[in-house]
Amino acid sequence: MRWIRATLGMVTALALAAGAHDAHAVDKKFKIFLSMSYIGNDWQAEAANMVKAMAASKDYRGKVDLQVQVAGPNAQRQIQQINAMVQQGAQAIVVYPISPTALNQVVRNACQRHVVIIAYDAEITEPCAYNVHIDQPEAGRVTAEWLAQKLNGKGNIVVLTGVPGTSVDTQRTAAAKEVFAKHPGMHIVAEGVGMWSQAVARTEITKILTTHPWNEIDGFWVQVGCYTIASMAKEAGIPDDKLKPCAGEGANGHRIQMLPVNDTGVKGANATYRPMGEASISYASPPYSGGLALKLAVDKLEGKEIPKLTKLPLPVVTSETVKLCQEGTWAEMQAGCNVFQPSIISNPGWFASIYSPETPEIGSQAALNGKPEQ
Amino acid sequence: MTSTTIGATARRSLWRPRWGRQRGLVVACAVFLALFLAVDLITPGPFNYFEFSFLSAGGAALALAAMGQTLVILTGGFDLSTGAVVSLVNVVVASVMGASVSSQVGSFGVALATGGLVGAFNGFFVVVVRMQAIVVTLSAMFIVQGVTLLVMDKPGGTIAPEFVSFFTGSAIPNWLPAPVVVVLVAAGAWLLLKNTRFGVGLYSVGSDADAAYAAGVPVRRVVFAAYVLAGSFYGAAGAFVSAQTGSADPLVGRPMLLQVFIAVVLGGTRLGGGRGGAMGSIVGAYTLMIVVNILLVLNVSAYFSSIAEGSILLLAVLVASLNHQSPIAFYLRLLRTKLAARAVDALASGLPPGAPMPPLSARPTARVAGAMATSWFTRNQPALRMILPAYAGFVIVLVVSQLLFGGTLDNPGYYNALLVLSSFLAILALGQGAVILTGGLDLSVPWMIGFVGILTSGLIHGAGQVATWVIPLGLLIGVALGILNGIGVVLLGLPPIVMTLAMNGILQGAALLYCNGTPAGYSSPAQRWFMTGHLVGLTPVVWFLFLFITAAMLLLGQTVFGRNLYAVGNSPLVARLSAVRVGATLIGVYALSGFCSALVGILLSGFSGQASLGMGDEYLLPSIAVVVVGGTLITGGQGHYLGMLGGVLLLTALSTLLAGTTLPDATRDIIFGLVVLSAVLALRERRI
Structure with missing residues (x-):
């Protein structure tokens, strides 16, 4: 029992020390929390960096006291976390919701206590919450239509979905399948479960290729995976001009591959992370949404009215509109570039859709290192 | 869970048995109260009804x-x-x-x-x-x-x-x-x-x-x-x-x-049965949930949260397991005895060479004639019954693939791809299988893969020369981290699922901190060639896989380490009395598992060209599934690497088959479950 008492004392003392440290730091700033679900993937880490950068930017660092917390993949814990944030005196909570429905009760409670709840990327269906996201069915529809047009309405396609059972995946895939159903010549020959992960996309496509070889496939409609597919085609010895059209999300590697083969401005290209002139459409659920959500939360706390749903314009880049950024500053992106130098972004799975006219505070350095533009 | 029995001593007073039975629950309550008080002291304002209500709902x-x-x-x-x-x-x-x-x-x-x-x-x-x-x-x-x-x-x-x-x-x-x-x-x-x-x-x-x-x-x-x-x-x-x-x-x-298992273990229930109770599990569940509040009041930053959580978990269980019967106390006593023995020069190694030794029973030098007469099948029947179901299932899946798509059974490319995909699980199965054979479980697989993958790719950055020292380093790190797991399990007496889950969380945090949220760098060209190139008709990793399988079978079947491992799995006590170094064997097993995960991390980054966060996430459950589908007993001591390999082939072939179809996800899950069930069922009933 001595052990227990000693440890108990230690824990309490430690906790007290840490608590006292914070207690005086907060003055007139808005107390805002970020409740993330999971941090162990590229998209989440990038979005978190952008929120942090927004809070550290010139206009906001004096206004916002931001605390970032991770709930893990379990909805129960996010419920507990949001409750605890409310108890801690949160004025606003920016949330990446694990589930669109599971948080409804706790969000309603928070709203009753006048806490602004704003969800980014995914959705919270409770009416008192604010939402910032793209139109998921539109993402499925636009990309499927592009593929149908590219293939003249006929051909065998391979589909790679996200995480089954989520609203985002179900809506995107259903919308895309609706489009394909309108073209009797288009056949989905195989459907892999991609889990929104580069690594999983690789194994799933390898599996599909064992039963449906390259020459039987005319195109791909995927969520995460176009970069991987083009890389695998290279390993199979398929030349650049014979790459199959691919509709997928906006990984930087994918967009680099969409640049014309003779593009000499690309620095730091490596193996399959290079221009290939691939016919592609790249859409995205942009990771700046968290930063924008923080901005809207501050607007709301300052008394401005903000819409319940901020529907982000769907970022769409095709082989015709893809344009290389040199530095990746916000100003440069405003001028229309949408893919970044491999020498700056060495991870091809990094999400490149980070430009919004609404967020001049954050550019590529924000997404990479959490550093604001100014 | 196996090593805790080691420290049992005969010393008992009258009141101890009763306290001993409630001990898990009492300590679980104490840990919960300590955490709760910590949260309450730091949170501004008194603990009110709303908080009570939220907390009670959160863990229910x-x-x-x-x-x-x-x-x-x-x-x-x-x-x-x-x-x-x-x-x-x-x-x-x-x-x-x-x-x-x-x-x-x-x-x-x-x-x-x-x-x-x-x-x-x-x-x-x-x-x-x-x-x-x-x-x-x-x-x-x-x-x-x-x-x-x-x-x-x-x-x-x-x-x-x-x-x-x-x-x-x-x-x-x-x-x-x-x-x-x-x-x-x-x-x-x-x-x-x-x-x-x-x-x-x-x-x-x-x-x-x-x-x-x-x-x-x-x-x-x-x-x-x-x-x-x-x-x-x-x-x-x-x-x-x-x-x-x-x-x-x-x-x-x-x-x-996973949280449910941790709650049960935190509550003082022993995996394996017979000891514990549901009251402790309630407390364990609330303890797990209150960690969320702790992280919040301490304002632990995002990248550190999984590290902090893992540490809290370890501390909580450690506090609960520390007493004079705990393994660490036992090992300290052992050390003292040894030192005392050395002081009076009474160590066994100090005996003169000619000293009389206890008689050993004579080893049978030649096989008895009667045993020769029994067929190979009869002698190996128990092992075959464990191993064969997975292979039978594998063959059936192959035939179905042939019927559905054609051009699979007679297509070398199909087998090549299947073996490349199987290589990850085949390697993990050795580590996870060895741990399971000793009655443990290694939950640190996902981020052991992720951490080593991200670290090595980051250091290599596409440069072949660097890879020559980074890859061995990565494997060494895997071994070292595995040894840490083993030390936690053996010396500190932590339940394996707690120790390895905490390790998983700590490695996740470490990976995020190392790459600052964005993994950089690529695997070397040699790594990529190894996973996707060609060598005498097959992908190089397939040749490596054949070597690995041979080595794995030799390791488990023909070495002292392998035999010790089965002995420990069957009964740590009997193993100890048979002069098997139980602790060293267990640490070795976790080191092996760490090595296997690290190897998969390196191979996976070669396969994908780079490492990504969460690249190991999809391998935890399959690594356990293939081991048990291959006939290994989760309680330890029984299983064969060939069986695990059969499990790998079956599950990989099945998921390959399903990926080639357009069946809805719901149907796939159901088919997957039914195949696993019937594969093990089919041949268990009808004796071969």
Whole structure:
């Protein structure tokens, strides 16, 4: 029992020390929390960096006291976390919701206590919450239509979905399948479960290729995976001009591959992370949404009215509109570039859709290192 | 879990047995109270009714599910279907519930019945068909996940507001929150159960099923009832989640699975059966949930949160396990004895060379004539019965693939791709399998893969020369981290699932800190060639896989280490008395698992060209599944690497087959579950 008492004392003392440290730091700033679900993937880490950068930017660092917390993949814990944030005196909570429905009760409670709840990327269906996201069915529809047009309405396609059972995946895939159903010549020959992960996309496509070889496939409609597919085609010895059209999300590697083969401005290209002139459409659920959500939360706390749903314009880049950024500053992106130098972004799975006219505070350095533009 | 028995001593006073039995629960309560007080002291303002209400609701679902799991674990079983059942009940409740009160009451009944039904399915296959609990519940998990997606393919639905407030509102306004009542009712039910003949049976079956049978305990009925009741507890948890969220989500329960196990272990219940209780699991569940508040009040930053959580978990269990009977005390005593022996020069090694040794029984030098006469099949029948089902299933999947797509059976490319894909799991199966053979479980696989993959790719950055020292370094790091796991398990006496899960969290944090959220760098060209190039008709890794399989079989079958490993798995005590160095063997096993995970991390980054966060996430459950589908006993001591390999081939071929189709996800899950179940079932019944 001595052990227990000693440890108990230690824990309490430690906790007290840490608590006292914070207690005086907060003055007139808005107390805002970020409740993330999971941090162990590229998209989440990038979005978190952008929120942090927004809070550290010139206009906001004096206004916002931001605390970032991770709930893990379990909805129960996010419920507990949001409750605890409310108890801690949160004025606003920016949330990446694990589930669109599971948080409804706790969000309603928070709203009753006048806490602004704003969800980014995914959705919270409770009416008192604010939402910032793209139109998921539109993402499925636009990309499927592009593929149908590219293939003249006929051909065998391979589909790679996200995480089954989520609203985002179900809506995107259903919308895309609706489009394909309108073209009797288009056949989905195989459907892999991609889990929104580069690594999983690789194994799933390898599996599909064992039963449906390259020459039987005319195109791909995927969520995460176009970069991987083009890389695998290279390993199979398929030349650049014979790459199959691919509709997928906006990984930087994918967009680099969409640049014309003779593009000499690309620095730091490596193996399959290079221009290939691939016919592609790249859409995205942009990771700046968290930063924008923080901005809207501050607007709301300052008394401005903000819409319940901020529907982000769907970022769409095709082989015709893809344009290389040199530095990746916000100003440069405003001028229309949408893919970044491999020498700056060495991870091809990094999400490149980070430009919004609404967020001049954050550019590529924000997404990479959490550093604001100014 | 095996090593804790080592420290048992005969010294007992009169009061100790009673305290000993309650010890787990008391310590769990103390840990919870300490954490709770810490949160309360730091949080500004007094602890009010709202906080009480939130806290009580937050852990209730986990507590109910953990209580159910406790019942199964007490019988010596293992239930992987927990999270899936919670999801299923959630979507079923949302689908059947109407606005009327009677329909709401009815849907609670449906919730308990649905859970009980899945429990009965598990119980039937465990008790009547006598299959391993982990295989049965693994298949049940997949089947239930599939059925859940059939009921509802995305989040939605609504739960009547009366149902919500009945479970999550106030039982007595401003005094008693309803979730407290829910948990108290469940606790009351458990206490009643525990004091019936069923309760006595539960503990006796878990302690020693044969002794219980001999003493007249209806073993089969008790085990079956435990699964059904466990299912009903999951059903209650599902109903509570429905009320708590006011809606349904087909994925809501899945991440609860690991947490449920940790809650049970935190509550002082021993995996393997016979000791512990559901009261502790309730406390364990609330302890896990309050960690969220701790992280918040301490303002632990995002990248550090999994590290902090892992450390809190370790500390909590460590505090609970420290006493003069704990392994660390035992090893300290051992060290003291050894030093004392050295001081008086009485060590065995100090004996003169000619000293008389105890006589050893003569080894049979030649095989007896009678044994020669029995056929190879008869001699190897038990091993074959474990190994063959997976291969039979594999062949069937191959034939089905041929029938569906054509051009697979006679296509070398198909086998090549299959073996490349199998290589990851085949390697992990050796590490995970070795750990399972000793009665443990390695949950640190996902981020061991991720951490080593990210670290090596980051250092290599596409440069071949650097890779020559980075790859061995990566493997060494895997071994070192594995040794840390082993030390935690052996010297500190931590339950393997706690130690390795905490390690997983710490490595996740370390990976994020190392790459600052964005993994940079590529694998070397040699690594990429190894995974995707060609060498004499096959991908190089396939040749490597053949070597690896040979080495693995030699390691487990022909070496002293291999034999020690089986000895420890069968009985640590007997192994110790047979002069097997139990601690060293266990540490070696975790080191092996760390090595295998690190190797997979390096191969995977070669396969993908770079490492990514979460690249190992999809390998934890499969690494366990292939081991048990291959006939390994989860309780340790029995299993063969060839069987695990069969499991790898079966599951890889099956998922390859399914990926080539356009079947809905729900159907795939159900098929996956049924194949796992029937593969193990088919040949178990009919003796070869």
